[in-house]
Amino acid sequence: MRPPLPRWIAHRGGGTLAPENTLAGIRLAASLGYKAVEFDVMLTADGTPVLIHDETLERTTNGGGSVCATPDSQLFVLDAGQGERIPRFVDAAALCIELGLLANVEIKPATGHDVATAEVVSRLTVDLWRGAAVQPLLSSFSLVALEVARDVAPEIRSGILFEAPPADWLAELRHLRAFSLHCDAKLLNDEVLAEAQAHDVPVLCYTVNSEKQAKMLFARGVSSLFTDRLDLFPG
Ligand code: G3P
Ligand code: MG
Numbered sequence: 001m002r003p004p005l006p007r008w009i010a011h012r013g014g015g016t017l018a019p020e021n022t023l024a025g026i027r028l029a030a031s032l033g034y035k036a037v038e039f040d041v042m043l044t045a046d047g048t049p050v051l052i053h054d055e056t057l058e059r060t061t062n063g064g065g066s067v068c069a070t071p072d073s074q075l076f077v078l079d080a081g082q083g084e085r086i087p088r089f090v091d092a093a094a095l096c097i098e099l100g101l102l103a104n105v106e107i108k109p110a111t112g113h114d115v116a117t118a119e120v121v122s123r124l125t126v127d128l129w130r131g132a133a134v135q136p137l138l139s140s141f142s143l144v145a146l147e148v149a150r151d152v153a154p155e156i157r158s159g160i161l162f163e164a165p166p167a168d169w170l171a172e173l174r175h176l177r178a179f180s181l182h183c184d185a186k187l188l189n190d191e192v193l194a195e196a197q198a199h200d201v202p203v204l205c206y207t208v209n210s211e212k213q214a215k216m217l218f219a220r221g222v223s224s225l226f227t228d229r230l231d232l233f234p235g
Contacts, residue, residue, distance in 0.1 A: 005137075005180070005224045006035035008233050009104055011207050012053060013039050015228035019081025020060060021051035023095055030099040034235030037096065038104040038206075038226055041089050043117050046072045049089035049124065052080075055110045061086065068110035089121065093128040093136075100134055104226075106161070107140040107149065118148035126153045139182055146176045159204060165192045170199060180204055185217055185225070197221055 013025025014037075021039050029037045040053045045068060057063040057070065063078040080086045089105075096103040105125060109117035122138065129136055138149045139159035149158050159180040160173050164187035173181060181196055185205035196203045206226035208214050214225055214233065227233050 003134075005202060005204070006102060006235075007218070007224050008034060008235055009036040009038050009102075009204070009224055009226045010034045010230055010235070011038055011226040011228050013037055013051070015230045017230050019084045021053055021087070022080050022084040023087050023092065024082065024084050026092060026095050026099070026101065029230060029235065030101055032230050032235050034101070034230065036102040036104060036224070038106060039092060040106045040108040041117070041121050042067050042108050042110055043113060043120060044072050044075050045069050047116070047120060048072050049117070049121050050075065051087045051089065051092055053108065066110065068113055089124060090128060093124070096136070097129065097132045097134070102134050103136040104159070105136050105138050107138060107142065107145045109140075109142055109145055114142045114144040115148055118142070118145035119152060122149045122152040122156070125156055129156070137180070139180075143172065143176070146178065150177050163187055170195055170201070173201065180223070182206065185213060185222075188217075188222070190220075193220060193222070 010029035012020035014028040018025035018028045026037050039051045041049050042052050052067055061078040061080050107118050107121050137157050137159055139161045140146050141161045157179040159182045160178040161182040163184045165183050180202040182204045185208050202223035204224045205222050208225040208227050209229045
């Protein structure tokens, strides 16, 4: 029997308290008592999976251009905020295992790189977490990536990620053999929630940064919330 999901998940590593998608963010989440972190994983030009959200480097680093067109030799010298480097996925995985954190690994392919990204991340996820006490959760907005994850990493739980769940979300979840439904907290309607509850599908909502909204979502039966406000919510 697998343990239940933690109620709170630190979004992009350490939320807004640390540079996003960095090892410092992951460490901070653990130090604040968080039991779970979410981060985004994309491939560099050399095919190395790294933690980053945007397809381009400008917003979160002192570099520029596309992540998928940047070789490792140029990418790993960039400043991702406060002197942090863009982490390799393998290093983030090792840190989560060391800290006992549940990792929600969001496969975030650059446009057109869904299959390659999902293959690399899924294979590595199986290898890196083999035998670990706390197993990760893969997720993606890319249904193609989730099909690859289903086939390459059937032993790893996955979450199907939407902004607003479409009418056929449950059929998609079954097709992907996914475990959980992840969606924008503002776009979760009662019909979808009731259907999820009727089928024992945990619902996880992003990104919740207000106490009032969190209280309402938990009262409605949502399982877990992704937050940027690690200072506001107890881990
Ligand atoms: O996985 C939940 C959330 O991270 C999805 O949105 O854009 O922050 O990756 P985004
Ligand atoms: Mg994400």
